[in-house]
Amino acid sequence: MTSSALALPARTSRPWAQHPLVARYAPVLTMIAALIAIWYVAAIAMNWSLVRDGFEREETPYTTLDILSGTMDAERPLLPSPHQIVNAFIDGVFGYPPLAPRSLIYHSLVTLSATLLGFVLGALFGIALALMIVHSRVLERSLLPWIICSQMVPVLALAPIFIVALGALGLHGLLPKSIISAYLCFFPIAIGMVKGLTSPDPLQLELMRTWSATPRQVLWKLRWPASVPYLFASLKVAVSISLVGAIVAELPTGAEAGIGARLLSGSYYGQSIQLWAALVAAAVLASGLIGIVGLIEQSVARRMGAH
Amino acid sequence: MYQRKLSLGFVLATCAIALAFFLSPAPQSSPLLARPLAAGFCAGAALLFLLAAWLADARSILPGLLGAFASGTASLLLLHDPAVAGAASGGFWAIVIACWLSGALGVINLANIRRLRGERQRVVNIAIPLLFGATVFYLWEVGVRGFGVSPVLLPSPSAAAARFAASLPILAGDFVQTFIRGVLIGYVIGCGSGLLVAILAQRFDFLGRGLLPLGNFFSALPLVGIAPIMVMWFGFDWPSKAAVVVLITFFPMSVNAIAGLAAAGHIERDLMRSYAASHSQSLTKLCLPAALPFIFNALKINATLALIGAIVAEFFGTPTQGIGFRISTEAGRMALDMVWAEIALAALAGMAFYGFVTLAERATTFWHPSYRT
Numbered sequence: 001m002t003s004s005a006l007a008l009p010a011r012t013s014r015p016w017a018q019h020p021l022v023a024r025y026a027p028v029l030t031m032i033a034a035l036i037a038i039w040y041v042a043a044i045a046m047n048w049s050l051v052r053d054g055f056e057r058e059e060t061p062y063t064t065l066d067i068l069s070g071t072m073d074a075e076r077p078l079l080p081s082p083h084q085i086v087n088a089f090i091d092g093v094f095g096y097p098p099l100a101p102r103s104l105i106y107h108s109l110v111t112l113s114a115t116l117l118g119f120v121l122g123a124l125f126g127i128a129l130a131l132m133i134v135h136s137r138v139l140e141r142s143l144l145p146w147i148i149c150s151q152m153v154p155v156l157a158l159a160p161i162f163i164v165a166l167g168a169l170g171l172h173g174l175l176p177k178s179i180i181s182a183y184l185c186f187f188p189i190a191i192g193m194v195k196g197l198t199s200p201d202p203l204q205l206e207l208m209r210t211w212s213a214t215p216r217q218v219l220w221k222l223r224w225p226a227s228v229p230y231l232f233a234s235l236k237v238a239v240s241i242s243l244v245g246a247i248v249a250e251l252p253t254g255a256e257a258g259i260g261a262r263l264l265s266g267s268y269y270g271q272s273i274q275l276w277a278a279l280v281a282a283a284v285l286a287s288g289l290i291g292i293v294g295l296i297e298q299s300v301a302r303r304m305g306a307h
Numbered sequence: 308m309y310q311r312k313l314s315l316g317f318v319l320a321t322c323a324i325a326l327a328f329f330l331s332p333a334p335q336s337s338p339l340l341a342r343p344l345a346a347g348f349c350a351g352a353a354l355l356f357l358l359a360a361w362l363a364d365a366r367s368i369l370p371g372l373l374g375a376f377a378s379g380t381a382s383l384l385l386l387h388d389p390a391v392a393g394a395a396s397g398g399f400w401a402i403v404i405a406c407w408l409s410g411a412l413g414v415i416n417l418a419n420i421r422r423l424r425g426e427r428q429r430v431v432n433i434a435i436p437l438l439f440g441a442t443v444f445y446l447w448e449v450g451v452r453g454f455g456v457s458p459v460l461l462p463s464p465s466a467a468a469a470r471f472a473a474s475l476p477i478l479a480g481d482f483v484q485t486f487i488r489g490v491l492i493g494y495v496i497g498c499g500s501g502l503l504v505a506i507l508a509q510r511f512d513f514l515g516r517g518l519l520p521l522g523n524f525f526s527a528l529p530l531v532g533i534a535p536i537m538v539m540w541f542g543f544d545w546p547s548k549a550a551v552v553v554l555i556t557f558f559p560m561s562v563n564a565i566a567g568l569a570a571a572g573h574i575e576r577d578l579m580r581s582y583a584a585s586h587s588q589s590l591t592k593l594c595l596p597a598a599l600p601f602i603f604n605a606l607k608i609n610a611t612l613a614l615i616g617a618i619v620a621e622f623f624g625t626p627t628q629g630i631g632f633r634i635s636t637e638a639g640r641m642a643l644d645m646v647w648a649e650i651a652l653a654a655l656a657g658m659a660f661y662g663f664v665t666l667a668e669r670a671t672t673f674w675h676p677s678y679r680t
């Protein structure tokens with residue numbers, strides 16, 4: 001064994017790089033910066049021929065620099081540059097009164113209402129199913145396989161049918177969309193809650209037995225509190241799924257408002273910037289919803305005695 | 308207590324059948340006694356129910372289920388009469404209730420059997436959900452045809468099945484277009500590149516720490532929204548669908564695989580080091596096998612996501628083929644039996660895909676605690 005292998009490692013690293021904030025955020029920020037840089041390069045590459053053809057059609061003399069600047073603010077680019085998307089998003093949010101049909105806030109609200117209603121319906125249904133399954137061996141063995149199978153059905157394919165069937169029953173607008181997003185999001189909640197409600201170990205259950213607790217007392221004093229972490233983990237998954245459900249439910253129905261309708265009209269008329277702005281709005285909604293569920297989780301955890 | 312309830316249930320089913328002999332199955336139709344075949348089935352069902360009520364334990368499963376089958380057959384026979392279909396009344400529904408009750412009792416009875424030996428337990432485990440599903444499909448069929456629900460609202464399962472059988476060539480074309488071309492190609496590329504990025508992230512720690520939060524963020528986004536953009540870029544045919552599937556499957560795979568590659572314990576890593584294993588050796592012999600449960604978890608999640616992504620992408624434009632295309636156009640033409648046939652196709656494809664991934668998982672991660680009993 002050589003002496004160099006035994007020596008302490010030399011302190012060559014710079015002190016600022018070891019700062020916890022730097023160590024935590026530097027990789028992510030680098031990745032984001034790299035992503036944006038790649039995006040700009042891709043935007044130039046993908047819009048290049050589009051812009052050049054535009055110049056040649058108008059028979060105006062052009063230089064490489066003209067094309068370069070043209071790719072940055074083309075009207076219907078193949079790939080809009082990031083600042084165009086950000087501008088369109090800010091314009092859509094702040095440029096119009098909130099309830100104008102061109103405002104992104106309006107469309108987001110339409111989708112958000114369907115998402116929230118579907119999320120609540122799906123959460124209640126999922127929790128009820130989990131309660132039933134946990135309390136009945138018969139249901140556990142007969143229903144659970146079908147719940148899992150139900151997710152193999154591409155649920156979004158059911159969207160047009162729901163819309164047609166419920167439309168024939170005289171239901172339009174919010175409810176069909178919510179039912180689709182509820183159908184999508186009940187599954188992770190049901191599965192997570194079955195896991196959570198069965199998570200108390202035999203020792204705790206036996207303790208409840210020695211106190212001759214009724215099944216209802218076991219549920220409220222042991223199973224339910226034990227399932228709360230599982231509940232919130234699955235609620236976070238479910239809320240983003242239910243947003244997907246609400247957006248996709250707007251596609252086949254030819255809805256006039258909502259983020260899905262915005263995507264559809266953008267794709268029909270080749271308005272790529274509008275498309276991307278709607279996608280950004282969807283992303284903001286999704287992260288906002290997950291953030292809210294996370295905040296509720298934290299406050300519930302604090303009330304239940306977590307630190 | 309349980310035996311008395313079981314007895315009571317079967318006696319009630321017998322009573323329902325008896326009631327069916329007195330009430331007519333529909334306002335303008337001949338009574339049950341005038342139809343020898345259906346009446347025979349009903350009488351047989353009633354006798355079987357009585358036998359089951361008398362036995363009232365695990366032995367009553369067989370007569371109970373046979374009785375359910377007989378009464379179900381009788382009610383389906385009655386539906387062949389145009390006077391009954393769409394206008395069914397008391398007598399008909401009494402038979403349906405008897406069938407449903409005995410079917411439910413059969414499921415409950417099966418689920419309550421304990422202490423069976425290996426092979427038999429497996430048969431029972433499969434039989435319970437199958438029976439449950441058969442009962443649900445039976446109630447759907449009988450309900451739709453008995454009440455005369457318009458086929459525009461909800462077709463009966465038999466109509467959808469007939470449609471499925473009649474349009475096999477169309478379904479095969481849609482299957483190839485959506486599943487083989489769109490889903491499978493996208494799935495392989497998306498999962499493969501996700502795994503590759505995870506391996507890179509494990510090699511270069513900086514990359515991993517930057518990618519993990521971003522990957523978590525992206526996998527929570529409604530990525531199917533990217534579908535219209537992919538259609539703009541790659542055209543109407545399958546490449547745009549495959550591209551959507553690639554994007555949707557990439558992030559769950561990379562996030563799970565990064566977690567999985569970090570799952571190998573310190574002791575094992577130190578052992579590899581003491582063997583002077585190279586990075587690629589410890590990757591293939593330690594880290595990747597240890598990551599397999601995580602990778603298969605992602606593969607399973609992606610199996611369902613991929614199918615949904617491909618179908619949704621087809622809503623934005625396709626050549627005149629594909630499951631999503633067919634569903635949206637046939638729903639527009641109110642041909643709901645075709646829509647349900649396509650959904651059955653998609654469900655079968657999805658289940659087969661999921662089942663295949665599960666089998667591969669069992670074959671490769673047999674060592675994992677969740678499979679060792």
